[in-house]
Amino acid sequence: MSSPSSSRKLPNILIVGTPGTGKSTTAQYVVQGAPSMRHVEVGALVREKQLHTGWDAEYECHVLDEDRILDELEEGMEAGGVIVDFHGADLFPERWFDLVVVLRTDNSVLYSRLQSRRANYSQKKLTENVEAEIMQVILDEARESYAEEIVLELSSDTLEALEANVQRILQFIAAFKPAA
Numbered sequence: 001m002s003s004p005s006s007s008r009k010l011p012n013i014l015i016v017g018t019p020g021t022g023k024s025t026t027a028q029y030v031v032q033g034a035p036s037m038r039h040v041e042v043g044a045l046v047r048e049k050q051l052h053t054g055w056d057a058e059y060e061c062h063v064l065d066e067d068r069i070l071d072e073l074e075e076g077m078e079a080g081g082v083i084v085d086f087h088g089a090d091l092f093p094e095r096w097f098d099l100v101v102v103l104r105t106d107n108s109v110l111y112s113r114l115q116s117r118r119a120n121y122s123q124k125k126l127t128e129n130v131e132a133e134i135m136q137v138i139l140d141e142a143r144e145s146y147a148e149e150i151v152l153e154l155s156s157d158t159l160e161a162l163e164a165n166v167q168r169i170l171q172f173i174a175a176f177k178p179a180a
């Protein structure tokens with residue numbers, strides 16, 4: 001395991017999870033509570049800067065240009081204080097992150113969240129996402145990509161859980177000390 005960079009004064013945090021588990025909402029509340037942190041929603045960055053090579057009609061998503069995404073993020077990561085919000089965990093270098101939060105949502109809750117959130121979400125994509133959540137695909141990916149002690153699995157079914165998760169992440173930020 002390579003240890004995280006020691007030069008950061010603020011931690012970098014990766015929030016991952018199946019679409020709809022609450023990554024963006026959680027990250028937004030964390031930044032409200034810790035304004036020195038910056039939220040980077042990778043999906044939005046991909047759309048805004050066209051960091052993709054086209055549209056995959058079968059999977060109904062952009063084909064990511066991974067090298068350009070990494071190049072775009074790299075400089076900001078060195079300074080620390082970044083909350084990266086993305087559905088997958090294995091794209092980024094391990095050294096970038098001090099904490100990896102994996103949000104989990106009960107499948108029936110996730111199903112209705114995805115159904116109400118996106119009118120244009122196809123039934124196929126909705127089912128695929130709920131199945132991925134049941135199979136804990138992202139959790140396994142995070143555990144394979146990062147040291148066990150920095151991966152934190154948090155349930156995100158209710159607003160109470162959301163609030164508790166935000167507080168837990170804020171406590172981590174407040175307690176963070178750069179390695180000597």
Ligand SMILES: Nc1ncnc2c1ncn2[C@@H]1O[C@H](COP(=O)(O)OP(=O)(O)O)[C@@H](O)[C@H]1O
Nearest residue numbers: 019020021022023024025113156157158159162
């Ligand atoms: N813990 C939670 N409890 C209830 N609703 C939530 C929770 N987390 C997120 N939501 C709601 O679920 C929807 C999806 O959340 P969002 O943050 O966009 O997910 P993601 O970024 O993972 O795709 C939003 O309408 C949000 O308000």
